[in-house]
Amino acid sequence: MRTETTPIPGGGTSLPAPPEWTPGRRALVIGSGFGGLAAALRLSVRGWQVQVLERLPVPGGRARVHEIDGFRFDAGPTIITVPHLFEELWQLAGRRLADDVDLVSLDPYYRIRFDDGRTFDYNGDAERMRREVARFSAADLPGYERLQKAADVCFEEGFAELGPRAFDHLGHLVAALPNMVRMRAWQTIWQLVGKHLKDPALRVVFSFHPLLIGGSPLNVSSAYALIHTLERRFGVHWAKGGTGSLVRGLVRLLAARGVPVRLNADVQQIVVEGGRARGVLVATANGGSERIDADIVVSNADTAWTYRRLVAPEHRRRWTDTKLERMHYSMGLFVWYFGTRRRFEGVPHHQMVLGPRYEGLLKDIFRNHHLSDDFSLYLHRPTATDPAMAPPGCDTFYALAPVPHLDSGTDWATVAEAYRARIQRRLEATVLPGLGQEIVVSHVTTPQHFHDELLSYKGAAFGMEPRLLQSAWFRPHNRSEDVPGLYVVGAGAHPGAGVPGVLMSAKALEQVLPPVGGVQAAHAAPLSAGSRAAAA
Secondary structure, three states: OOOOOOEOOOOOEOOOOOOOOOOOOEEEEEOOOHHHHHHHHHHHHOOOEEEEEOOOOOOOHHHOEEEEOOEEEEOOOOOEOOHHHHHHHHHHOOOOHHHHOOEEEOOOOEEEEOOOOOEEEEOOOHHHHHHHHHHHHHHHHHHHHHHHHHHHHHHHHHHHHHOOOOOOOHHHHHHHHHHHHHHOOOOEHHHHHHHHOOOHHHHHHOOOHHHHHOOOOOOOEHHHHHHHHHHHHHOOEEEOOOOHHHHHHHHHHHHHOOOOEEOOOOEEEEEEEOOEEEEEEEEOOOOOEEEEEOOEEEEOOOHHHHHHHHOOHHHOOOOOHHHHHHOOEOOEEEEEEEEEOOOOOOOOOEEEEOOOOOHHHHHHHHOOOOOOOOOOEEEEOHHHOOHHHOOOOOEEEEEEEEEOOHHHOOOHHHHHHHHHHHHHHHHHHHOOOOHHHHEEEEEEEOHHHHHHOOOOHHHOOOOEOOOHHHOHHHOOOOEOOOOOOEEEOOOOOOOOOOHHHHHHHHHHHOOOOOOOOOOOOOOOOOOOOOEEEEOO
16 A cells, blocks of 8 residues: 655654555544544544544645735634643543643633624623623623523533534434423524623624524524633633644654654545445545545534535435535634734634624525625634734734525635735724735635535535534534444534534444444455545
């Protein structure tokens, strides 16, 4: 078999895969996002021989890094909220997270700027949060306390109890029903917040969190109020050097265990023979394909894309094209990355720059699939905490606007620059005066890029929207319901999107894996020891 090594950003290469694999121990992981890297590490520790196949030229998937003229931009997640999930991975590899990654607590976690210019600093200090609530509406303080108690229930029943559990059988759903009842999970988070808070601005402050994992507050289960408690208990952190430093650290952990991350490896098909996954076909430079045999295949690719594009229809009874089309998907993202020749002091690390509408904008994005004239922005300025993310004296930013996924029919190639210019004007009029004359680097990503480059079905940045009936047992299972030997992790699988979610999907995977060496052949002919050429 061909052995390629993985360049590790920051220096070094991974160890090559062994030239011959041991039957019964071979595992392939498709995709090197956080879910795929975490799954590969857990598989390796359990005794599997693992290869990671990444179609992009850099590892990280949606958490990859853009580097332009000395400016570094995290393309995906920008905050870490449950550090112990990373610490656990490092411990499995015999190291400490602090040896490789420096996490910095943020204060405030983020600032919310309303269209009228008022701001709310969201942080982890209980008394300061009470003062912030009272500035907007002292009458809502009792309701705020009740809301926090409800969030605590959702955290214990949802995150702690159900998050790491693999929902593999209907019995698992039945067993979870009492948890769902205690969380009153049939409510939306918008309904839960509205029950406790009356001030319109406070309702926005305490309901927007599902957008961070791809869901509309008007649709997503109130169980996701758990995010409030999660942030209060574990804090909101920045990884020095960017979230990409965690990707680089995980690649190094895998390299030390002899697990290669093979880049530019475009998986075209998951091979199913004898009723089970037998490996994959990878595109070759001459237009053909290379087959790599394995005993199990774990896909960290977008789950809808995995089933629609990588698994032939005749092997899918549950996740048919029709069923996948009927599912509700997250919003798309328009992200403008830009660097400035000077620093904008006073702008915090994270800031929400809200537009004039909230409910109406959410309905346009998620229900009407309409690209509105107005928008709300998530402004990320990592150089507020980590000046090394830009050249000396400069700032690195990205401005993210939730937009409809590709069902909107938007021709992004035509409208992207005009949309970016509107965002620039909005920022100049609110929090970054004089921005236009300071920009030295500019790059945009649209839902079309998510579809074409990251293979996200419909260009939906977070996969399926985390509604109640698209969560837990109703979400694609970590062990495929259709193809024995196929497993899925990442944002589109249980428990869902967000860094904690994708890391827990890799943890849940361990509950449904076969024992090493326990995979039974479904046909008499032995599997090849390595890869073999397949016809184009």
